[in-house]
Amino acid sequence: MKKELLETFESQFEQSLIDEIVAEGKLVEVPAGEILMDIGNYIRSIPLLLSGAIKVLREDDEGDELLLYYLEQGETCSMTMACCMGQTKSEIRAITETETEIVMVPVQKMEEWMAKYKGWRNYVFESYHNRLNELLHTVDSIAFKNLDQRLMEYLIKKSEVTNDNCIRNTHQEIAYDLHTSRVVISRLLKKLEKLKKLKLHRSHIQIIDL
Template sequence: MSWIDQFPGLSSLGSVERELLLANSSVMSVPKNTVVFGPGKTPDHLLLLLEGTVRVEQLSEKGREIVLYRVRAGESCVMTSACMLAFESYSAQGVTESEARAAAIPLKVFDQLVSESADFRHFVFTAFSTRIVELFHVIEDVAFQRIDIRLAAKILELAQGDELIRITHQQLGAELGTAREVISRQLSEFQRRAWIKQTRGAIQIVDSGGLQKLAGN
C-alpha cells in the first residue's frame, strides 16, 4: 500500500499512472506554522496532504484576511491545481496549522497525467468543483448572513464538542472575514448572555444551547 491509496479519487489509477506518480513524486514533512505558498508565487508542485491541516487564506492590501478553506489529510489544494492549470501565480497563502506530511507531484508529471489520464482528471476536477461550491457558501455567508449568527456557528464548529477553544479575536476575525473589533463586541455580548466566558487567548463555552439556538442548529 502506497500514499496513493490514501486518496479515494486516485484508487482507480492504472499501474502505469501509479508508477509514474511514485517514481517522480516525493513525500515531504512541513513544520507547523509554515507558509507553503503565498501571493505572487508560481506553483511547481501539487501537494496531496497525507497528514495535518493547511489553512488557505486571502489577504487584503490593508492587512485584512479571511480563511477560504482548509486542506485536510486525503485532500489536495485546489488553489494550487487551478494555478497550475491556468499558468497563474497564487493570489492567496497556505499555512500549516499543524505538522504536516504531503506528497509533492511535480508540475511536469501533473500536466502529463491531466493530459493522458481520465481518472486523474476526474480526481482533479472533482476536488475543484467541490471546493468551488464551498467557496460560494463562504461568499454567501459573508455577504448576507448576520455576523452574530456566523460567529456562534464558527465557535461551535471550532469547538468540535469541547468546551475550550484556544483562539484569539484576531484569528476569529480572519475565520469570518471581519475586523477584530467586531468580533470583540460580539463576544462581549455572548459573555453577557452567559453563553461563553473569555480568557486570554481562549474562549470557554458555558451554554452551547444558546449558541446553537442562535446559529440555527
C-alpha cells in the same frame, strides 16, 4: 509514503498512479502555522494532503485577510492547480492549521496524469467542484448572514478540522480570518459566553454548545 497514500487515496487512484506519485512526489512534514504558498509566488508543485489541515486565505489591497476555506485529508487546492496550469502567480495564501503531512507533486505531472489516469481526472474535477461550492458558501455567508452566524460557523469548522473543542487562536487572529476587527470579535465572543455557547479562557476558547 506509499502506505499513507494507499490509506488516503486507494479508493480514488489506480495502483499505477499511486506508484507514480511515490516515485515523483516528495513527502513533506510541516508544523502548524507555516506558510506553504503565498500571494505573488509561482507554484511549482501540487500539494496532496495526507493528514492535518490547511487554511486558504485571500488578501485585499490593504493587506487584510479573509478565510476562504480549509483543506483536509485527501484534498488538494484547485486554485493551486489553476495557477500551475496557467503558469500564473498565486492569488491565495495557504497556511498549515495543524501539523500536516503533504506530498508535493511536480506541476508537469498534472497534465500528463490528466490524459493517463481516469482516477486523477475525476480527482481534479471533484476538487474544482468542492472548492467552488466552498467559495460560494463563503460569499453567501458574507452577503446573507450576520457576523454572529459567521463566527459560530467559523468556530465549529475550526473545531472540526483540528479535532479539538478548544480554539487556540487569539481574538485578533479570528478577526483577521473573518475580515473584521478584534473589538467586534471580542464582543461577540462575550455574548456567546453569556449564552453558554462557549467559555473564554486566557489561552483558548472552549466550545460548549454551538
